[in-house]
Amino acid sequence: MYQVIFTFENGAAPVTATAAPGETLLETARAANVAIDAPCSGNGSCGKCRVKLLEGAVEGLQTGHITDEDYAAGWRLSCASKVTSDVTVLVPDIASAYQSRMKTADLSTGEEIAIFTRLEEDLKAAGVAFSNDFVEAEVAMEAPTLEDTMPDTERLTLALQDALGCEEVRLGYPVVHKLAAVLRHSGFHVTAAGTLRSGVMQVMDLRPFDAPQPMCGLAIDIGTTTVSAVLMDLKTGKLLAKGSGGNGQIRYGADVINRIVEQGRPGGVERLQKAIVEETLQPLTRALCRSAGVEAERILRCCVASNTTMNHLLLGVDADPVRMEPYIPTFFRWDGLKAGDIRLIANPDARVVLAPNIGSYVGGDITAGTLTSRIWDKDEFSLFIDLGTNGEIVFGNRDFMMSCACSAGPAFEGGDISCGMRATDGAVEAVTIDRETLEPVLSIVGKPGQKPVGICGSGIIDVIAELYRTSAISAKGHFVRENRRILRDEHGMGRYVLAFGSESDTGREIAITEVDIECFIRAKGAIFSAIHIMLSSLDMDVSVLEHIYVAGGIGSGINMDNAVRIGMFPDVDRELFTYIGNSSLTGAYALTLSTAAEEKVHQLASNMTYLELSTEPRYMEEFVAACFLPHTDRELFPSSVQE
Amino acid sequence: MSFVPKKQTYNARINEVVLGVGEKAVTIGGQNVLAFHTFDAEIANAPKIGVELTDAGMAMCTMPGEQKFYEGCATVADMAKRAETMEGASFICLHLEGADPNGENKSVDECVALAKSVADATDMPLVIMGCKNIEKDTELFNKIAEALSGKNILVLSARDENYKAIGAGAGLAYGQKVGAESAVDINLAKQLNTVMTQLGVNAQSIVMNIGSAAAGYGFEYVASTLDRVKDAALSQSDAMLQMPIITPVSADTWGVKESIMPEADMPEWGSQEERGIEMEIVTAAAVLASGSDAVIMRHPEAIRTIAAMIGELV
Numbered sequence: 033m034y035q036v037i038f039t040f041e042n043g044a045a046p047v048t049a050t051a052a053p054g055e056t057l058l059e060t061a062r063a064a065n066v067a068i069d070a071p072c073s074g075n076g077s078c079g080k081c082r083v084k085l086l087e088g089a090v091e092g093l094q095t096g097h098i099t100d101e102d103y104a105a106g107w108r109l110s111c112a113s114k115v116t117s118d119v120t121v122l123v124p125d126i127a128s129a130y131q132s133r134m135k136t137a138d139l140s141t142g143e144e145i146a147i148f149t150r151l152e153e154d155l156k157a158a159g160v161a162f163s164n165d166f167v168e169a170e171v172a173m174e175a176p177t178l179e180d181t182m183p184d185t186e187r188l189t190l191a192l193q194d195a196l197g198c199e200e201v202r203l204g205y206p207v208v209h210k211l212a213a214v215l216r217h218s219g220f221h222v223t224a225a226g227t228l229r230s231g232v233m234q235v236m237d238l239r240p241f242d243a244p245q246p247m248c249g250l251a252i253d254i255g256t257t258t259v260s261a262v263l264m265d266l267k268t269g270k271l272l273a274k275g276s277g278g279n280g281q282i283r284y285g286a287d288v289i290n291r292i293v294e295q296g297r298p299g300g301v302e303r304l305q306k307a308i309v310e311e312t313l314q315p316l317t318r319a320l321c322r323s324a325g326v327e328a329e330r331i332l333r334c335c336v337a338s339n340t341t342m343n344h345l346l347l348g349v350d351a352d353p354v355r356m357e358p359y360i361p362t363f364f365r366w367d368g369l370k371a372g373d374i375r376l377i378a379n380p381d382a383r384v385v386l387a388p389n390i391g392s393y394v395g396g397d398i399t400a401g402t403l404t405s406r407i408w409d410k411d412e413f414s415l416f417i418d419l420g421t422n423g424e425i426v427f428g429n430r431d432f433m434m435s436c437a438c439s440a441g442p443a444f445e446g447g448d449i450s451c452g453m454r455a456t457d458g459a460v461e462a463v464t465i466d467r468e469t470l471e472p473v474l475s476i477v478g479k480p481g482q483k484p485v486g487i488c489g490s491g492i493i494d495v496i497a498e499l500y501r502t503s504a505i506s507a508k509g510h511f512v513r514e515n516r517r518i519l520r521d522e523h524g525m526g527r528y529v530l531a532f533g534s535e536s537d538t539g540r541e542i543a544i545t546e547v548d549i550e551c552f553i554r555a556k557g558a559i560f561s562a563i564h565i566m567l568s569s570l571d572m573d574v575s576v577l578e579h580i581y582v583a584g585g586i587g588s589g590i591n592m593d594n595a596v597r598i599g600m601f602p603d604v605d606r607e608l609f610t611y612i613g614n615s616s617l618t619g620a621y622a623l624t625l626s627t628a629a630e631e632k633v634h635q636l637a638s639n640m641t642y643l644e645l646s647t648e649p650r651y652m653e654e655f656v657a658a659c660f661l662p663h664t665d666r667e668l669f670p671s672s673v674q675e
Numbered sequence: 676m677s678f679v680p681k682k683q684t685y686n687a688r689i690n691e692v693v694l695g696v697g698e699k700a701v702t703i704g705g706q707n708v709l710a711f712h713t714f715d716a717e718i719a720n721a722p723k724i725g726v727e728l729t730d731a732g733m734a735m736c737t738m739p740g741e742q743k744f745y746e747g748c749a750t751v752a753d754m755a756k757r758a759e760t761m762e763g764a765s766f767i768c769l770h771l772e773g774a775d776p777n778g779e780n781k782s783v784d785e786c787v788a789l790a791k792s793v794a795d796a797t798d799m800p801l802v803i804m805g806c807k808n809i810e811k812d813t814e815l816f817n818k819i820a821e822a823l824s825g826k827n828i829l830v831l832s833a834r835d836e837n838y839k840a841i842g843a844g845a846g847l848a849y850g851q852k853v854g855a856e857s858a859v860d861i862n863l864a865k866q867l868n869t870v871m872t873q874l875g876v877n878a879q880s881i882v883m884n885i886g887s888a889a890a891g892y893g894f895e896y897v898a899s900t901l902d903r904v905k906d907a908a909l910s911q912s913d914a915m916l917q918m919p920i921i922t923p924v925s926a927d928t929w930g931v932k933e934s935i936m937p938e939a940d941m942p943e944w945g946s947q948e949e950r951g952i953e954m955e956i957v958t959a960a961a962v963l964a965s966g967s968d969a970v971i972m973r974h975p976e977a978i979r980t981i982a983a984m985i986g987e988l989v
Contacts, residue, residue, distance in 0.1 A: 506870045510839065657862040664862045664869070 037120040038066045039086065057083060057090060057110035057121060062283065067311075068123060070283050074111035078286070078448060081110040088119030096523065134277035134316060135456050136323045145271050148262070151404055151618045152269060152625075158409040161628040166266045166332060167228040169195045170241050173220040184211045192224055192233055199231040204381040206329060207235050214238050225332060236381050237329050248272065248324075248331045250317065250378060251620035253397060254338035254346060255279065256288055256421035257445040258454050259312050260617050263320040266333060269625050272324035278454060280311035281345065286442045287421055288341040292351045305348040309375055317377035331378035334371055337387040337620040339395035339422060347374060359392040365634060385623050385630055387616075388637040391644075393437035398424045399637045400619025403629065404612060405581040408433060408636055412578035415563065417601070418615065419444045419489065419584030423559045426640065427566055433636070434570070436643040438562040440555040444489040444586045449548045451486045451530075455586060458485030458537050460530060462591065465498035467675055470515040472498075472530055483537035487530065487544065489586025492552055495544050497594030499528060500661050503674045507661040509549035519543070556600035557658035563602060564654050566643055574602040583615035597672045599662030684708055684716045687912040689905075689919050689968065690879050691720065694766060694852060695800025696827050701765045703882070703968045704919030709905060710966045711988045721989040722963050723765040724978055725802055725971040726758040727925045730773040730781065730789055738948045744975045751789060752796035759797050761975050763982020766800040768831075768971045769793050770926065774815055775806035783811075783818050790819045794826055802971070804831045804923060813837045817844035820851045831923070832856030832884045835863070838871050846876040854921065859886035859896045861903050861916070868915045881918045882969075889927040890958045901965035922962045925973035928954040952977045960984060 038047045038061060049064035051057075058081055061068045070081040079097025085106040090113035094103045110121075137144050152162055171191040174180060182190075185208065189201040203211070204226075214222060218240030225247045226236040239245060246265040253260050260276035281304050284294040295304045321328050336343060340361050344351040347369070349362045365388040372380030387396030398418060407414035407428060416426040423440040426433055446452030446459070453459050457478035464473045472495075476482050487495065499505045504513045511518050511526035520526050527545040536542050567573055580601065582590060592609045595601045601609070612618075622629040645651045662669040684707055691705040705719030712718075729735040732751045736742045744761070748754045755767050771786050773779040794801050803819050805812035816830040817840065832854030833841035846853040855871055857863040864885045872878050885904060888894050901920065907913040928934055934951035936944065944950060955977035959970045963985070972978050 506839075506873055508835065508866065508870050510870075512839065512874070653860075653862065656860055660862075660866050660869075664865050666869075 034115050035118045036060050036115060039122050041122060041124045051115040054114050057113045057115060060115060061110060067283060068110055070111060076112050082107050083110045084122040086120040086122055088117045090114060090119060091116045136273060136275035136319050139271055139274060144274055147613050147618055148271055148621055151622060154406055155622055158406060160632050162626045164625060164627050165227045165229045166247050168223055168225045168247060170223045171195050175220045184215055196233055198228060198233045201233045203235045206380055207238050236332050236379050245326050245330045248326055249624035250331045250334045251624045252336045253614055253617035253620055254336060254342045257442050257447055260614060261316055261320060262621055263324050273320040275316055275320050277312055277316050280307040286447045289355055292341060292355050295345060296352050301348050304345045308346055314377050328377045329379045332382050333624055334378055334382055335385040335620040335624040337396045337400035337616045339397050340389040340392050343386055343396060354392045361392055364389045387623060388634055390637050390640050391642040393422060394424055394435050394642055397616035399633050401583050401615035402426050402636055403622060403633050404615035404619040413576045414579035415577055416581045419586055425562050425566060433640045434566060434643055435640050436562055436566050436645050438558040438645055440558045443552045443555040444584060446488050448551050449492060450545055451542045453486030453488055455488040458482055459488035460484050460491040461488055463491055463494040463498055465502050467502045470504055470517055484531045484542050485537045490590050494591055494594050496549055496552060497597040501675055509553050510546055553659050556598055557655055559600055561654035561658040562645060565648055565651055574604050577604060577608060580609045582609060582611050599669055603669045603671050682715050685909040687909050689908060690917050692852060692879060692882055692919050694827060694829050697798060699798045701800055710964055713989060718989050721985050723969040724763050724982055725766040725768040726761055726764045727768045727770050727971050727973045728754050729770045740948055740976055741974060752792040755793045755797045759799050762979045764978060766802060767797055768802040768804055770804040771806055774811055775808050776811055783814050786815055787818050787822050791822055794823050802829045802831055809836045813840045816841050820845035820849040824849050829854055829882055835867060838867060842871050842874045842876045846880060852880050852882055854882050854884050856884040857886060859900050861900055864904060865915045868918060883918045883920045885920060887922045887927055889931045889954055890961055892931060898965045905966035919968035921969040922967040923971040924959045925955055925971060928958050956980050
């Protein structure tokens with residue numbers, strides 16, 4: 033056995049682990065719970081699990097991901113390095129970024145809140161009431177005496193029946209557990225929170241009357257790459273906190289298939305559940321509670337919107353049938369989940385609403401997003417596109433809806449891209465490039481003066497569109513111009529440097545390579561060909577579209593001109609496009625607040641037809657035709673021109 | 676009233692590409708109807724046949740018929756001179772198999788010298804076929820294109836990975852014709868033509884090789900792709916698919932079991948040479964019927980037969 037010491041660039045305390053001879057550094061890191069980003073699940077293809085050898089030696093080949101210079105400096109791919117002696121390695125910040133870069137949003141500006149209030153207004157206008165059955169009652173009781181010997185439970189029950197006029201009061205275990213203490217500390221003057229439904233009050237939490245805290249709801253969007261959540265006041269709908277973080281399961285694979293494969297290994301179900309619950313949701317919820325100044329027990333209702341694989345992994349149910357023919361998951365809709373069942377940070381009795389799935393590859397994130405898009409409330413045809421690791425598309429109107437899913441890969445969220453990252457501080461989110469000099473102008477997420485760290489989805493769309501517009505790359509995505517920012521490695525692979533080492537926050541060059549471009553072209557090709565196939569399967573084309581709603585957490589917005597220029601979205605009037613942000617999260621927000629919205633989403637789910645693209649014989653051909661800038665059939669994109 | 680067949684001609688035309696110089700220069704493409712549809716319109720240029728020779732020289736002649744035909748030839752140049760006399764042959768294709776780094780790894784200089792000797796020995800147009808190794812082919816094609824500057828040769832082929840170097844070198848700098856090879860997919864074929872023309876290579880200097888297979892070895896994909904390329908070129912006037920198509924036939928057919936299994940091992944299959952010739956004939960006939968404008972073949976007997984077929988149909 034050898035000793036492996038992991039030290040961290042971000043200053044975290046070193047971790048010491050033991051490794052069996054022949055084990056790779058990545059395996060050792062995983063066993064020791066050291067987070068190293070490995071989107072390809074450790075097969076040496078993504079090049080993201082770089083670590084720097086400080087002491088000792090490892091055995092393994094230098095792969096194409098590491099330059100000679102970096103190799104000499106000690107950089108190794110942890111998945112390709114077998115431990116053969118005691119070693120000390122440095123885990124760079126970028127590799128563990130998915131975990132450390134959790135971010136709570138600033139809600140003071142109103143921008144973040146606007147989309148939620150707009151959704152509430154829209155849904156109300158569409159006849160979906162924004163109400164729920166949560167109530168709070170303040171009651172003052174007589175303190176017990178030697179003469180008045182009623183136990184605490186009965187005392188509270190009678191007081192609540194009196195105050196609310198309800199027939200029955202049920203006390204949950206968390207309430208009974210702290211009942212004696214709360215009553216006595218408060219002088220028997222408390223507020224009880226819970227649900228009141230058909231004359232039955234279910235008490236979920238109890239607090240002294242003079243220390244009020246709002247009744248909270250927690251809406252969570254679990255994406256394959258990114259997790260985001262909002263904490264809200266259940267009565268007023270007011271947002272109390274908003275935050276996001278990387279999905280801790282990323283190190284077990286970047287896409288759903290790799291995750292399912294990983295959960296099939298011994299102990300895998302527990303490992304993946306732990307990664308999402310304990311390493312992602314728990315710290316995120318704690319951060320939200322801290323930022324809002326509320327206690328976790330005050331979270332009385334939760335809603336999770338996520339794709340089918342993610343909600344299966346969250347619940348710890350075997351997800352293998354999701355990827356195996358005939359692709360039948362454990363559940364589409366299931367209503368029995370409580371927060372305590374899966375150790376969410378919330379009141380253990382809080383119900384967890386799961387946005388319903390409608391197929392193995394169209395899940396709750398899409399049904400929640402469809403609710404948000406309101407395409408079900410219009411006579412005219414609309415298209416709803418959710419850009420995630422899986423691209424999902426819903427087309428229809430008041431009368432019918434059709435959905436399909438295509439595998440776009442994690443490129444929109446910065447995965448599989450050498451300098452890709454989520455849309456957090458330091459992400460390049462918009463780019464323009466000068467036609468003559470090829471010098472870029474970057475717009476970066478974060479405070480003024482923030483230097484770039486990487487590039488997020490919206491930035492990648494811009495770079496590729498701009499490189500194409502300026503004729504720096506060919507329609508295949510190969511570099512065809514010479515410039516000081518266009519460099520080539522020893523294998524002849526070209527890259528465009530957005531920021532040289534001296535200009536970036538990490539000291540490492542930020543560039544987009546031909547491989548990145550190819551990868552992104554495949555992602556956009558998957559999206560466009562899915563749109564094309566879905567419309568043509570109904571004997572329609574893009575001319576019938578009157579609204580296109582684009583969702584996804586790929587940045588603060590998408591430059592639609594650029595998205596059309598590279599052939600990702602159909603070449604129609606740009607006025608038709610609306611970017612609706614993370615619609616899965618806003619949908620989950622509505623589902624948390626409104627029982628009517630919950631009914632509505634189930635109704636939508638049962639009305640949606642699922643089109644399976646993998647059985648569509650023309651899909652592959654359409655996909656190949658779309659893997660070109662803007663498209664092999666140029667006539668589909670008259671407005672996309674090179675300068 | 677007598678039956679008058681409706682003529683189906685198209686407004687679009689396949690590009691005419693001239694290979695070689697002088698009297699023996701050949702023109703491929705040019706028609707505005709589907710393959711052999713002489714009842715619709717006159718075929719501008721009948722499909723052409725090229726003779727495949729490899730850098731191995733006489734060692735490539737494994738069949739008695741070939742040995743007899745090339746009898747007495749000492750060098751590849753001698754064989755090229757002899758091939759000129761073959762019935763039905765219009766051009767020579769020098770296949771530089773031995774340049775493959777994973778094989779004999781013949782040097783670029785050696786290959787250039789060989790190509791020069793062949794070009795000097797014959798007046799027929801010359802097609803240079805590479806070894807399928809991307810890096811080696813790139814260097815090889817550009818060096819040969821330079822050495823044979825002015826001979827108007829065709830290099831076979833540029834692919835997605837090296838179209839830039841070959842397009843810019845052999846195509847633009849040395850003015851030769853460039854083959855554009857894709858893997859039996861209409862979209863990939865069109866994409867390659869598009870990026871080559873964007874690079875500045877004249878559309879009239881490109882000949883497509885859309886990929887092939889021996890009959891019975893996934894050939895339906897080849898036939899379907901050929902059909903659709905011709906249909907898009909003619910009925911949809913798709914300029915990026917109007918390049919004429921050349922299909923190397925013998926390189927595929929002489930590698931399948933029907934052609935390489937000796938009679939001693941498979942007595943019930945009959946003569947190996949006959950089987951090989953038949954594989955070559957059926958494959959060549961099929962690609963021509965689907966729209967290929969030129970084929971590259973090997974065995975004199977097969978070439979004679981296909982030439983007779985073309986003669987009958989055009």
